[in-house]
Amino acid sequence: MHTTTLTPPSPRRLVVAIDNALARCVEIPAALLVVAEILVLLAGVTSRYLLHRPLVWSDELASMLFVWLAMLGAVIALRRGEHMRMTALVGKASPQTQAFLELVAIAAPLAFLLLIVGPAIDFAQDQGIITTPALGISDTWRAAALPVGSALMLAVACLRLMRTANWTMLIAALALVAAIAGGFAALSPLLQNLGNANLLIFFVGLVALCVLCGVPIAFSFGLATFGYLALTTSTPLSVVVGRMDEGMSHLILLSVPLFVFLGQLIEMTGMANAMISFLASLLGHVRGGLSYVLVGAMYLVSGISGSKAADMAAIAPVLFPEMKARGAKPGDLVALLAATGAQTETIPPSLVLITLGSVTGVSISALFTGGMLPAIVLAITLCSVVWWRYRGDDLSGVRRATRRQIVRKLVVAVPALALPFVIRAAVVKGVATATEVSTIGIVYSVFAGLVIYRRFEWARLKPMLIDTASLSGAILLIIGAATGMAWALTQSGFSSQLAQTMAGLPGGAVTFFAASIVVFLVLGSVLEGIPAIVLFGPLMFPIARQLGINEVHYAMVVILAMGVGLFAPPFGVGYYSACAVSRIHPDEGMKPIVGYLAALVVGLIIVAAVPWISTGFLH
Known part of the structure; x- marks a missing residue:
């Protein structure tokens, strides 16, 4: 008689099994939450506009x-390693050093999460005394998301570390992070006597160290803020969790996940393909014609998705194969893709515009109106470089599309081309708010995919919803961490000192504008647009108001400056996103992008010098 002995699973396989189970427990609720948000906001719009009976509880829920x-x-x-981080310097290190820094980039968030779990629990308990006005339930139900999410991230970080094959390197990474944390704790009595010099130590030194080592930006901000407050002040850390909660709870930011999902929908339903095919039929026979199509397509799609990563992912796979077939070099393609990403930062409904409006109090509808022309100015400067580069191309073998072909493609593209105008009309006519309008776009796209284009891949919906939750979580955690950091900077008195320095620059508004451009170019390349806006928007915009600068004009200039920095190598993370989307090595685009960046800077100067470009349609 045979007896079979069950061998216990290896520790590594057990870790993988736990990790997969945890993923299912988180991904399915997250996907359902995206669907729930769409339905709740859509119900609010329908009830208010069609039934004239507003749902008082919809925004609260x-x-x-x-x-x-x-x-x-x-x-x-x-879990997926998708939190925004800068890997430009890490990528240049040896393979062994890269592997070590990858472990440090997980160990450092682990330290932050250990710091935040306790204060997050205290914060959730403190919120129990608050009852929500419409639903009449304890606010702890909402605030509990912070400790639960932090605990789950703590578990995910531990599982990721346990999956490594090199235990020696893992112990070294944990020891390094522990040594740095212990060193700061030991120096606490000395730090408390340094005053505002601590701002340089924590918010410049520690943040720079973390970011350059590849630690995700949100956790870099969080570590610096918690370290500064815990070691140099007597502020309860639950207060910082409250500021993070405040930063992530702006209802206007709810449009972030919904526009990310909308961007994926237009690609899946074939709407992006229809737009680009029409533009290609118009300009495919012109020298550099498909490059003009790329500039125009990014302008159109940016008005829909609001997410640059979604824009590039919708366009590059459709256009690049044909452009390569016509002789375009991969480096020039990725350089132009990155440059158009910078050009379209002000096109509504840009996530940066929505974030800026929420943290500075500038009217979002005014920002949406003011953002269209500045992007056209930069598009013209980019097109001038395209014309110069492709002026000698031989197009003898390219057939020009007939009028009948163009009309046929236009008929196919009309429903897709109408989407940006539907979204804009809904906001202008008061049908929906800037938050709700994305749901109208989603319904329109679903209808177009099912009825008009007859292309709707139901199997892709679940991965799209999970991707939406992941990207949104990465963006919103940065906003929360940056809000906490901005609060700490404000409490230290730094903001008033910066305001005095900037306001006291000789030359008044002109000098302030020039200094702002330089500051936001640098910030954009290091931080990315959203955290830079959350950190410095509330500090810089009051100064602009004091100097008599129109807020919308100033907003366009700083957003475009950040966009140029964001997509400029070697540090701009947007450039590496463009390379990832197009599957082209970053080195190939370094030289070609210089001309496009110069064109963007020229366009930026024109927008700064001519306020009417940003404000001409506001009245």
């Missing part, structure tokens, strides 16, 4: 679910 979506999305992003 949407806000409550939103914090849970943000935190669960951040968990998914951490």
Whole structure:
């Protein structure tokens, strides 16, 4: 008689099994939360506009679910390694050093999460005394998302570390992070006597060290803020969790996941392909014609998705194969893709515009109106470089599309081309708010995919919803961490000192504008647009008001400056996103992008010098 002995699973396989089970427990609720947000906001719009009976509880419920979506999305992003980080310097290191820094980039968030879990629990308990006005339930139900999300991220970070094959390197990475944390703790009595010099140590030194080592930006900000407050002040850390919660709870930011999902929908339903095919039929026979199509397509799609990563992912796979077939060099393609990403930062409904409006109090509808022309100015400067580069191309073998072909493609593209105008009309006519309008776009896209284009891949919906939650969580955790850092900077008195320095620059508004351009170019290349806006928007915009600068004009200039920095190598993370989307090595685009960046700077100067470009249609 044979007896079969069951061998216990290896520790590594057990870790993988736990990790997969945890992923399912987080991804399915996160996907359902995205669907729930769409339905709740859509119900609010329908009830108010069609039935004339506003749902008083819709915004409150949407806000409550939103914090849970943000935190669960951040968990998914951490598990997938999708939190925004700068890897320009890490990528140049030896393979062994890269592997070590990858472990440090997980160990450092682990330290932050250990710091935040306790204060997050205290914060959630403190919120129990608050009852929500419409639903009449304890606010702890909403605030509990922070400790639960932090605990889940803690578990994910531990599992990721346990999956490494090199235990020696893992112990070294943990020891390095522990040694740095212990060193700061030991120096606490000395740090408390340094005053505002601590701002340089924590918010410049520590943040720079973390970011350059590849630690995700949100956790770099969080570590610096918690370290500064814990070691140099007597502020309860639950207060910082409250500021993070406040930063992530702005209802206007709910449009982030919804526009990300909308961007994926237009690609899946074939709407992006229809737009680009029409533009290609118009300009395919012109020298550099498909490059003009790329510039125009990014302008059109940016008005829909609001996410640059979604824009590039929708366009590059459709256009690049044909452009390569016509002789375009890969480096020039990725350089132009990155440059158009910078050009379209002001096109509504840009996530940066929405974030800026929420943290500075500038009217979002005014920002949406003011953002169209500045992007056209930069598009013209980019097109001038395209014309110069392709002026000698031989197009003898390219057939020009007939009028009949163009008309046929236009008929196919009309429903897709109408989407940006539907979204804009809904906001202008008061049908929906800037937050709600994305749901109208989603319904329109679903209808177009099912009825008009007859292309709707149901199997892709679940991965799209999970991707939406992941990207949204990564963005929103940065906003929360940056809000906490901005609060700490404000409490230190730094903001008033910066305001005095900037306001006291000789030359008044002109000098302030020039200094702002330089500052936001640098910030854009290091931080990315959203955290830079959250950190410095509330500090810089009051100064602009004091100097008599129109807020919308100033907003366009700083957003475009950040966009140029964001997509400029070697540090701009947007450039590496463009390379990833187009599957082209970053080295190939370094030289070609210089001309496009110069064109963008010229366009930026024109926008700064002529306020009418930003404000001409506001009245």
